[in-house]
Each structure stands twice: as C-alpha cells, then as structure tokens.
Amino acid sequence: MKSAFALFLLVSTFTFAQSTIEQDITNIEEKLIKWRRHFHQNPELSNQEFKTAEKIADHLKSLGLEVETGIAITGVVGLLKGDLPGKVVALRADIDALPVTERNDLPFKSEVKTTFLNTETGVMHACGHDTHIAILMATAEVLSKHKDKIKGTIKFIFQPAEEGPPPGEEGGAKLMIKEGVLDNPKVDAIFGLHINAGTPVGVIKYKKGGIMASVERFVIDVKGKQTHGSQPWGGVDPILISAKIIDGLQTIISREAKLTDEAAVITVGKITAGTRFNIIPETAQLIGTVRTLDPDMRSMIERRMKEMTETIAKAYGGEATISFRNQTSITFNDPDLTDKMLPSLQKAAGTENVQLMKATTGGEDFSYFQEVVPGIYFFLGGMTSTDEPKGAFPHHTPDFMIDESGMLLGVKAFTQLTLDYLNN
Numbered sequence: 001m002k003s004a005f006a007l008f009l010l011v012s013t014f015t016f017a018q019s020t021i022e023q024d025i026t027n028i029e030e031k032l033i034k035w036r037r038h039f040h041q042n043p044e045l046s047n048q049e050f051k052t053a054e055k056i057a058d059h060l061k062s063l064g065l066e067v068e069t070g071i072a073i074t075g076v077v078g079l080l081k082g083d084l085p086g087k088v089v090a091l092r093a094d095i096d097a098l099p100v101t102e103r104n105d106l107p108f109k110s111e112v113k114t115t116f117l118n119t120e121t122g123v124m125h126a127c128g129h130d131t132h133i134a135i136l137m138a139t140a141e142v143l144s145k146h147k148d149k150i151k152g153t154i155k156f157i158f159q160p161a162e163e164g165p166p167p168g169e170e171g172g173a174k175l176m177i178k179e180g181v182l183d184n185p186k187v188d189a190i191f192g193l194h195i196n197a198g199t200p201v202g203v204i205k206y207k208k209g210g211i212m213a214s215v216e217r218f219v220i221d222v223k224g225k226q227t228h229g230s231q232p233w234g235g236v237d238p239i240l241i242s243a244k245i246i247d248g249l250q251t252i253i254s255r256e257a258k259l260t261d262e263a264a265v266i267t268v269g270k271i272t273a274g275t276r277f278n279i280i281p282e283t284a285q286l287i288g289t290v291r292t293l294d295p296d297m298r299s300m301i302e303r304r305m306k307e308m309t310e311t312i313a314k315a316y317g318g319e320a321t322i323s324f325r326n327q328t329s330i331t332f333n334d335p336d337l338t339d340k341m342l343p344s345l346q347k348a349a350g351t352e353n354v355q356l357m358k359a360t361t362g363g364e365d366f367s368y369f370q371e372v373v374p375g376i377y378f379f380l381g382g383m384t385s386t387d388e389p390k391g392a393f394p395h396h397t398p399d400f401m402i403d404e405s406g407m408l409l410g411v412k413a414f415t416q417l418t419l420d421y422l423n424n
Contacts, residue, residue, distance in 0.1 A: 021149075021419075024142045025411050032138045032411065033404050037108040039130035043097030043123045045114065046161035047171045049074040052095050052133070056158050059137050063144040065156070072175035076158040078140055079185075082150025082422065089421050090155040090182070090190040090373075091414055092366060093129070093136035094162035100124040103398035117167075126400045128195040128382065133158065135193070135410040142415055152422040153185055162365055164327065173368040182372055189337060190375040191417050192366045193410055195382040197392045201406040203381040204349045204413060205357040208338045210262060210293035211377055212331035215363030216302070216324050220245060220286040220309055222273075223319045229278035236317040238284035239273050244316065245286065248308045252301055262293035264301060265361050291361040293330055329367040334374035341376055344420040348413040380413070382406040 044052050053074045060067045060078035068077045074095075101122030102110045112123040125131075140156045157176070165171025170178075182190075199205055222242050227235025249266050257264045266288065273284035290305070292298040306322050313320030345354045357379065366377050382402035383392050393399040 021142065021146055021415065022412075024145055025138075025408065025415060028138045028141060028411065029408050031141075032134050032407055035137055036130050036134035036404060036407065039133050040106075040125050041108040041110055043110050043112055043125045043130070045099060045116065045123060045166075046096040046163050047073050047165050047169055049095050049160050053158070053160070056095070056133065056137065060140060060156065063141055065140065065144065071179050071181055072160055072171055074160040075176050075181070077181060078156040078158075080140065080144055080147070080150070080154040080156070082152050082154075083148045084151040086150075086152025086422050087188040088153045088155065088185045089418055090157050090187045090369075091136055091139060091418065092157040092159055092190060092192045092369065093132035094159050095129055095133050096161055096163050097123050097125045097129065098127060098163055098396060100126040100396065100398055102126070104401055124398070124400075126397060127163070127395045128197070128400075128402055129162065131195045131382065131402060131404075131407050131410070132193070135407055135414065138407075138411045139414040139418075142411065143418065149419065150422060154418055154422075155181075155185075155187060157181060157190075173365040177368055177372060182369065187373050189421060190369050190373055191341075191414065192369075192375065192377045193380050193413065194364070194377070195402055195406065195410070196379045197382055197384075197395060197400060197402055198389045199379055199381040200383050200389075201381045201385075201403050202349065202353050202409060204345050204354045204409070205379040205381075206333070206338065206342070206345065206354065206376070207357050207359060208333050208335045210330045210332050210359050211357070212328075212359065212364045212367070213263070213265075213291035213293050213361045214298055214330045214367070215327035216290040216292075216298075217327055218288055218290060218305065218322055218324050220320055220322045222284040222286070222313060224280070224282055224284070224317070226282040227280045229280055232280060235280050237280050238282065238318055239280070241313050241316045241318045241320065242271060242273065242284045242286055244312050245309055245320065248312050249305060252304045252308065256304060257297060257301060262297060263291075263359060263361055264293070264297055265289075265291040266301070266305070267291075289327075290324075291363065293359050293361075295330065298330075328363040328365045329371055331364045331367040331377050332370050333376050334370070337374045338376055341417055341421065344416045345378065345413055347420075348416040349409055376417075378413075380406060380410045
C-alpha cells in the first residue's frame with residue numbers, strides 16, 4: 001500500500017511539473033509576439049545588430065542567466081545551469097536582417113533605411129530571424145523557471161550575421177566557433193529551427209542527414225585577346241568562351257551528378273565583360289553558386305568545374321581560372337541524434353504534425369556548428385491562413401510574411417528537446 005502511494009505521488013508530481021511548464025509556455029505567447037514585433041520594426045544588418053543584442057542581453061540578465069556579449073562582434077550567449085549535473089545542450093537563433101525594403105502593410109512594418117554596398121535600401125527581417133530571436137528568448141524564460149527539473153546546462157546562442165558578414169569582415173557561426181562559443185562548458189549537442197512561410201502553422205518538418213545544401217561561391221576569370229568587333233579573327237573572344245563554359249557546366253548536373261541520390265545546382269548569377277558594342281574585350285568574369293547535399297558529390301562537381309573551365313577556354317584559344325569560396329557547409333542532421341529526439345518533436349507538435357521532408361538547396365551556417373557537435377535543424381510552420389504553400393511569398397522578398405501563431409510551437413519544441421535530451 002505504501003509503495004503504491006509513493007508511485008502515485010511520483011506520477012502526480014511529474015504530471016504537475018509538466019503541466020506547469022506547459023502553462024508557462026502558453027502564458028508567454030503575448031510576450032513572444034511583442035518581442036517579435038519589436039525586432040521586426042527595428043531590424044539590423046549582419047554584424048550591426050548592436051541594439052538587437054542589447055535587448056536580448058538585458059532579457060537574459062533579467063532571468064538570472066550568466067550572459068556574455070560581444071561574441072563574433074554582436075553575438076550574445078546566455079548560460080542556464082540546472083540544479084543537477086549533466087550534459088550541455090545549445091539552442092541557437094540567428095538575429096540579423098536583410099537589405100530588403102518591406103512592402104507589407106503592417107502596424108509594425110520596418111521603416112529602417114540604409115546604404116548597402118553603395119545602394120540605398122530598406123532593412124527588413126525578410127527571413128524570419130525576428131521570430132527566431134523571440135522564440136529563443138521565450139524558451140530561455142520558460143526554462144529559467146524550472147532549474148530544478150534541468151539535469152545539466154543550457155546555452156542560448158544568439159548568432160549574428162547568418163546571412164553573411166559584409167565584404168572583408170568575419171562573422172556568423174564560423175566566427176562564434178572560432179571565439180569558443182561551443183566551449184567552456186563544452187557543448188554536447190545543438191538544436192536550431194527555421195520558421196517557414198510555406199509550411200502550415202502547427203507543422204514541423206525534418207530530415208535525417210543533409211537537410212540544407214552546402215553553398216559555394218565561385219568566380220571564373222576568362223582571359224582572351226582584345227580586338228575590333230568587326231574583326232573577331234584578330235583576337236580571342238572571352239564572351240564566347242564564357243558562353244561555352246556556362247553551357248558546359250550545366251552538363252555536369254544533367255549528365256554527371258547522380259541526382260537520384262541528392263540534388264545539386266550550378267547557377268551563374270553574374271557576367272561582367274566589355275565596355276563598348278564594337279569591341280571584343282580582353283577579359284570576362286562569371287560569378288555564381290554551387291549547391292550540393294553530399295560531400296562526395298560536392299568534391300566531384302568542384303573538380304569537374306575546374307577541369308571543364310580550363311579545358312574549354314584552352315580549346316577556344318583563351319585561358320580561364322576558377323576559385324571557390326565556402327559560404328556554408330551541408331546542414332547535416334546527425335542520424336542517431338535525430339532518431340533519438342524525434343519522439344520529442346512528436347510530443348511537442350503531435351505525431352501527425354511532424355513530417356519528413358525532402359532536402360532543400362538553400363543554405364544555413366548552422367551547418368558549421370554541426371561540423372563540431374551533433375545537431376538537429378528543423379523547419380517550423382509559419383504560413384499565413386490566406387496562403388497556399390505554392391502561393392506564399394518566398395523568404396528574402398519584400399512581401400515575406402509569417403503567421404505569429406506558429407511561434408509558440410517553436411518554444412514548445414525547443415523546451416521539449418532540451419528537457420528530454422538532458423534528463424534522458
């Protein structure tokens with residue numbers, strides 16, 4: 001009789017604890033939306049998120065967390081130590097906005113203007129990072145009230161410059177890692193999310209392995225021989241060579257990349273050549289991007305691009321060189337960790353609302369954290385009720401919009417992942 005009563009008491013206590021956390025999550029929605037709207041109305045570009053960082057740090061300090069600022073220029077880290085010893089888990093949110101002029105008619109619309117790369121532009125949270133900040137701030141507040149239920153330590157990482165630092169500067173996840181964000185204490189696992197305007201509210205999408213592509217920026221410099229436009233035989237046309245190179249590069253994707261394994265993309269986004277209609281110039285430059293989801297395919301494509309660029313140019317009497325710059329690695333969800341934590345996502349959203357997705361050729365510098373420690377990155381539904389998935393305005397556009405009611409699930413998912421990982 002005594003043992004049965006003890007078991008009843010234990011189960012009742014655990015249920016009460018869970019319901020208290022759930023109630024705290026529900027109660028924080030008003031703050032969550034208020035924070036999101038503040039950051040939306042006051043966006044800051046990469047490596048310039050000073051006021052954003054100040055507001056985040058003030059909030060974390062008010063919760064009694066150990067707070068470190070100025071990491072990777074404007075990054076903020078909050079440390080929450082549970083009452084019991086255990087592992088260290090990190091939660092990450094990106095905090096920068098984009099050089100985009102908002103077109104939405106919202107009471108908290110961004111009116112911020114700036115000059116970006118010598119161009120006058122607006123500034124907008126056109127990728128949902130404002131929601132990511134608010135979600136992680138809310139998660140920190142909820143978990144800070146339940147230190148007695150935490151076995152281990154939680155690092156709340158607010159990362160600047162996910163969209164890429166300005167030219168000539170370091171920044172983002174790479175710089176945070178370089179400055180030791182995953183150490184002291186050493187992180188055992190990391191979780192991140194991204195709100196998605198094309199995914200219904202209440203839905204979480206995930207994938208084991210590569211979920212987002214590596215992003216490589218390439219530059220091809222073509223050298224020919226200048227001549228009069230009326231006498232092409234007197235020179236070597238770098239524009240013609242460029243056209244042949246572009247055509248050739250696409251055959252790597254259509255004829256050499258095994259697309260039944262993973263997707264891959266080669267895109268030339270910029271061509272620069274010439275000064276006048278009747279002059280064949282001496283040089284041309286091509287700039288573009290390569291997206292891959294498999295390390296071996298990435299190596300093969302880069303090797304073949306180099307071979308093809310040099311060979312085609314030589315065949316037409318010119319010269320060409322190609323250089324690559326890594327923008328992000330493959331966002332790779334650790335398979336074992338994903339299997340282990342999938343039930344946590346299902347508890348947060350409901351089993352039917354956690355859906356397996358195909359990989360996307362977008363990129364994320366969360367990938368750099370995953371190269372150091374096991375991590376999971378997932379997508380959170382934020383599609384407005386008037387949208388269809390194909391009709392939702394894409395991220396990075398002036399009309400991008402999300403449904404704020406989707407954010408609370410992000411708090412719930414982060415909280416569930418954290419507690420289950422540390423306590424189980």
